[in-house]
Amino acid sequence: MGVQLTKRAKPVDRRPMTWLESLYLWNIMKGMAVTIKHFFSRKVTIQYPEEKRSYSDVFRGLHILNRDEEGRERCTACGLCAVACPAEAISMEAAERKPDEEHLYREEKYAARYEINMLRCIFCGLCEEACPKDAIYLSKTHAPANYHRKGFIYKKEDLLIPNPLTEPEEYKKALGTIKREPKS
Amino acid sequence: MYILAIDWLFIIEKLILIALIVTLCMIVAMYATYGERKVAAYIQDRYGPNRAGPLGILQPLADGGKLFFKEEVVPLASSKILFVLGPMLAMVTALITSAVIPWGTALSIGKNTIPLQVADINIGVLYIFAVVSVGVYGIMIGAWASNNKFSLISGVRAASQMVSYELALGLSLIAVLMVSGTMQMSEIVSLQQQHGWNVLYQPFGFLIFFICAMAECNRTPFDLPEAENELNMGYHQEYSSMKLGFYLFAEYINMFMSGILMATLFWGGYDIPFVDETKLAAGIGQNWVAFLSFSMLMIKACFSVFLFMWIRWTIPRFRFDQLMHLGWKRLVPLALLNMLITAAVVLWLNK
Ligand code: SF4
Ligand code: SF4
Numbered sequence: 001m002g003v004q005l006t007k008r009a010k011p012v013d014r015r016p017m018t019w020l021e022s023l024y025l026w027n028i029m030k031g032m033a034v035t036i037k038h039f040f041s042r043k044v045t046i047q048y049p050e051e052k053r054s055y056s057d058v059f060r061g062l063h064i065l066n067r068d069e070e071g072r073e074r075c076t077a078c079g080l081c082a083v084a085c086p087a088e089a090i091s092m093e094a095a096e097r098k099p100d101e102e103h104l105y106r107e108e109k110y111a112a113r114y115e116i117n118m119l120r121c122i123f124c125g126l127c128e129e130a131c132p133k134d135a136i137y138l139s140k141t142h143a144p145a146n147y148h149r150k151g152f153i154y155k156k157e158d159l160l161i162p163n164p165l166t167e168p169e170e171y172k173k174a175l176g177t178i179k180r181e182p183k184s
Numbered sequence: 185m186y187i188l189a190i191d192w193l194f195i196i197e198k199l200i201l202i203a204l205i206v207t208l209c210m211i212v213a214m215y216a217t218y219g220e221r222k223v224a225a226y227i228q229d230r231y232g233p234n235r236a237g238p239l240g241i242l243q244p245l246a247d248g249g250k251l252f253f254k255e256e257v258v259p260l261a262s263s264k265i266l267f268v269l270g271p272m273l274a275m276v277t278a279l280i281t282s283a284v285i286p287w288g289t290a291l292s293i294g295k296n297t298i299p300l301q302v303a304d305i306n307i308g309v310l311y312i313f314a315v316v317s318v319g320v321y322g323i324m325i326g327a328w329a330s331n332n333k334f335s336l337i338s339g340v341r342a343a344s345q346m347v348s349y350e351l352a353l354g355l356s357l358i359a360v361l362m363v364s365g366t367m368q369m370s371e372i373v374s375l376q377q378q379h380g381w382n383v384l385y386q387p388f389g390f391l392i393f394f395i396c397a398m399a400e401c402n403r404t405p406f407d408l409p410e411a412e413n414e415l416n417m418g419y420h421q422e423y424s425s426m427k428l429g430f431y432l433f434a435e436y437i438n439m440f441m442s443g444i445l446m447a448t449l450f451w452g453g454y455d456i457p458f459v460d461e462t463k464l465a466a467g468i469g470q471n472w473v474a475f476l477s478f479s480m481l482m483i484k485a486c487f488s489v490f491l492f493m494w495i496r497w498t499i500p501r502f503r504f505d506q507l508m509h510l511g512w513k514r515l516v517p518l519a520l521l522n523m524l525i526t527a528a529v530v531l532w533l534n535k
Contacts, residue, residue: 035227035498045231
């Protein structure tokens with residue numbers, strides 16, 4: 001019989017059918033017993049819009065660029081996430097913070113442009129682990145469908161978390177979708 | 185009311201009855217599609233259609249509306265008249281079986297008693313045979329007219345299948361006729377009311393009849409003419425819009441009618457088990473009994489329809505050789521044997 005991986009393999013019964021068997025009745029009835037059991041068994045359907053399948057605790061979805069308590073962007077455009085990214089989905093452009101921009105950016109250098117291509121991203125979460133500034137997190141939402149490839153390239157504006165000072169409600173909500181709380 | 189020596193009241197009464205029965209068949213066919221989808225879903229651990237209206241009750245309306253608004257495509261190379269005739273014939277033959285069915289005990293309105301049967305002819309069973317045999321033409325003509333090779337194969341399959349299973353169907357019915365000694369449908373039912381249901385005397389006959397009826401309706405496991413994966417829906421293939429709808433409807437009406445037939449011939453028709461209808465009529469009135477007996481018939485028929493669906497979603501399709509094997513080498517001899525034994529017993533009892 002060649003290689004046997006398990007002991008459960010059963011050889012096919014190739015005996016010709018007896019006269020009674022060739023009426024198929026008994027076997028069909030056995031089959032019907034199986035199906036009627038399923039008729040009354042619990043249904044597995046999830047009624048989608050009303051009922052949603054819950055995500056796993058370690059689910060990794062869309063990225064969020066974090067802000068600190070004063071609403072300043074945390075990212076300092078160090079590029080470590082882009083280096084860590086196995087799919088090369090992240091690209092950015094750094095810029096220097098002007099003296100009057102201290103309320104906008106936490107560090108002296110910031111990301112003027114920050115893009116993630118969600119078609120390339122494999123949601124591995126390595127960017128999150130690489131980031132020294134607690135700036136990027138993977139949330140528990142997923143990228144919605146889009147008609148254009150362009151639509152999947154998420155800009156900084158799409159990724160940034162709402163400002164905790166001006167939009168505290170939205171900030172709270174967005175924070176809730178991050179899989180673990182920022183370290184501080 | 186006699187004008188020109190014609191009983192107009194009689195004609196009006198029958199016309200109303202016909203209209204009601206046709207409507208009933210249509211509604212049942214509509215909800216059979218819904219039932220089919222529900223049964224399929226439940227057997228596959230799903231819920232089935234449940235969005236249109238509460239529990240999806242309006243789903244058939246949505247389906248029907250969709251079919252109406254679809255584009256009517258008539259293939260360029262088809263024979264136009266036959267192409268339209270096919271679905272019409274399928275529908276008509278499916279419906280006219282209902283003419284000889286006794287649908288319940290008689291109604292009494294005013295002084296008149298109105299039997300719930302369109303035509304109580306004394307060759308009811310023969311009439312049904314005739315109509316069932318014509319049924320294959322709807323499929324064959326449609327398949328031929330489509331000018332499509334798959335459709336043609338399907339038409340040939342349908343013809344050979346129906347002819348082979350009609351034989352066993354007829355033989356199993358002959359046994360019933362011998363037991364009851366009449367071909368009049370109303371007689372057969374009233375005999376069953378007195379002497380017990382035919383299925384008690386003819387369990388094998390019923391089994392054979394059931395299998396053959398399934399084959400006549402082209403239901404899985406006998407849906408070789410349709411065979412989605414081999415013939416691309418077979419004779420349906422070139423049809424669209426309501427012409428397709430007619431074919432589908434005809435299939436469900438056929439299914440319902442064979443349920444009704446099985447109930448009438450084997451399961452006591454409109455007989456309510458363990459109840460004496462005449463005594464009940466004295467108690468609650470003739471019309472209520474008519475209603476109850478009609479409901480009884482419907483329940484029996486719906487159960488058969490459910491059985492059809494249950495089998496359909498349990499087993500796959502037969503191969504063609506298996507089909508012929510089962511038909512000619514198993515069912516026909518069994519039906520013959522059943523007939524001979526019945527004949528012998530009937531003779532012996534009557535001496
Ligand atoms: S999740 Fe992984 S693939 Fe996606 S951007 Fe981050 S590092 Fe790249
Ligand atoms: S997100 Fe983090 S790792 Fe990436 S550039 Fe900004 S600070 Fe550096």
